[in-house]
Amino acid sequence: MKKRLLLLVTLILISFYGYSGDKKIYSWKDKNGVSVFSDTPKPGAQEIKLTNQSLSMPTVDISILDEQQPAAVKSYKAVISSPADQGTVRENTGSVYVTSRITPRFESGFKIQLLVDGTPYAAPSNISTFALREVNRGEHTLQLKLFDPQGSVVSVSPVSTFYMHRASSL
Numbered sequence: 001m002k003k004r005l006l007l008l009v010t011l012i013l014i015s016f017y018g019y020s021g022d023k024k025i026y027s028w029k030d031k032n033g034v035s036v037f038s039d040t041p042k043p044g045a046q047e048i049k050l051t052n053q054s055l056s057m058p059t060v061d062i063s064i065l066d067e068q069q070p071a072a073v074k075s076y077k078a079v080i081s082s083p084a085d086q087g088t089v090r091e092n093t094g095s096v097y098v099t100s101r102i103t104p105r106f107e108s109g110f111k112i113q114l115l116v117d118g119t120p121y122a123a124p125s126n127i128s129t130f131a132l133r134e135v136n137r138g139e140h141t142l143q144l145k146l147f148d149p150q151g152s153v154v155s156v157s158p159v160s161t162f163y164m165h166r167a168s169s170l
């Protein structure tokens with residue numbers, strides 16, 4: 001049984017080797033003068049004799065085919081975390097701590113500016129927490145602006161309103 005199986009496998013391998021050697025390649029020029037190569041002969045085609053069964057192509061630089069994907073533009077979102085929108089701050093000294101959240105985390109060179117009642121509180125900086133002092137009683141609005149390294153505004157937070165409650169000085 002083993003001899004028959006070995007003989008069968010050997011015959012199959014020999015037939016594949018013999019079949020690959022019988023391949024012929026033909027060449028001709030089409031009506032536009034372009035050279036055409038095929039394994040099917042056409043009238044006027046010339047048979048190409050190959051001296052080696054293995055064919056190789058010269059290496060070609062295909063890096064020019066790689067399309068550079070444009071860098072994805074990050075969409076930043078700025079929000080004021082505290083004080084809560086429509087919240088009341090009860091502090092007799094008039095101190096308010098404003099914290100903000102920027103998503104995704106802003107990169108080096110970005111700056112944040114806080115606007116209190118529509119007026120910039122300070123120059124843009126890389127700090128996202130602000131300490132306001134001597135805030136008067138009443139209603140106040142807060143808003144953030146996020147600037148990229150070139151100074152362009154990349155995000156503006158929604159306006160947040162808070163109410164300052166201080167004891168009367170009377």
